[in-house]
Amino acid sequence: MSKTIEMLKNYIPYNEQEERDKQFFIECEKKEQILTRENDLCHLCSSALIVNKTRDKVLCIYHNIYDSWTWVGGHADGDDDMIFVAKKEIKEETSLQNFKLIYDQPISIDSLSVVGHFKRGKYVPAHIHLSFAYLFEADENDKIHIKDDENSNIAWFTFDEFISKSTEPHMIPVYKKMFEKIKKLEENRII
Numbered sequence: 001m002s003k004t005i006e007m008l009k010n011y012i013p014y015n016e017q018e019e020r021d022k023q024f025f026i027e028c029e030k031k032e033q034i035l036t037r038e039n040d041l042c043h044l045c046s047s048a049l050i051v052n053k054t055r056d057k058v059l060c061i062y063h064n065i066y067d068s069w070t071w072v073g074g075h076a077d078g079d080d081d082m083i084f085v086a087k088k089e090i091k092e093e094t095s096l097q098n099f100k101l102i103y104d105q106p107i108s109i110d111s112l113s114v115v116g117h118f119k120r121g122k123y124v125p126a127h128i129h130l131s132f133a134y135l136f137e138a139d140e141n142d143k144i145h146i147k148d149d150e151n152s153n154i155a156w157f158t159f160d161e162f163i164s165k166s167t168e169p170h171m172i173p174v175y176k177k178m179f180e181k182i183k184k185l186e187e188n189r190i191i
Helices: 003-010 016-031 082-094 159-165 169-187
Strands: 042-051 057-063 068-070 072-075 099-114 117-119 122-124 127-138 151-158
Touching (some): 003 016, 016 127, 042 082, 042 099, 072 082, 099 169, 159 169
Parallel strands (some): 042 127
Antiparallel strands (some): 057 068
């Protein structure tokens, strides 16, 4: 059994959506190789929700393909350690070097629809991202830089600003769920 699926089986879903998506991930893994993009139907991705030290802002990128402000993230590309993938994406997409994981379980799991699009001149058909998101903390005064081939801007926003700037309506419930979960984890002094 893969490290990711083992972690997923132990994951306690936050709500009905996560319970259904958890079962969907497990079923996909039984039928398909989901660690690489060679699977055109669905594959694993990992994202990072990066908050500042006071946990009232989130670091966002303006994603060129999605034409929206979004979180940092990317494909597993064969790696079975979703935390490692999230860390790699933070470094690649923001150039941050000093950040820390503040919750060792996913802050969110979601099956996310991706519309067909062109990437580097090649058509990528519509598919599903089997998405794990992890919560990280960074200093908002540290140097950050865009990754030219993927994003065209990067900035810190309050949670409400981030929600208002996202132009992907299907992602708003995902972001709101994560912000709600962060508050509960803080209230319970887990993070």
